[in-house]
Amino acid sequence: MHHPIPVNTPLLGGNELKYLTECIETGWISSEGPFIKLFEDNMATYVQRKHGIAVSNGSAALDIAVTSIEFRKRCRSNYASFYHYFSCTIVGTRRVNTSIGR
Secondary structure: OOOOOOOOOOOOOOOHHHHHHHHHHHOOOOOOOHHHHHHHHHHHHHOOOOOOOOOOOHHHHHHHHHHHOOOOOOOEEEEOOOOOHHHHHHHHHOOOEEEEOO
């Protein structure tokens, strides 16, 4: 018998239903709204920065991070082997010499 191995098991034990209901009732179910701003502000405070930006996924975050630090042409980056291929591709398209870790 085949038993799937979960990649990520959600932890829902708090106010998720309340907050989702509020989003649906107020129409804020996109990339804007009070919860996004609250998340960005709280994350910025947590990491002791002036600003925080929420993005849709890790690949988008990596793309922004690589772009913001302006890798030099011969800069070298190391990535653990479990990172998604596309994330490494982002760095490669920035003309950075990459090496995949093991």
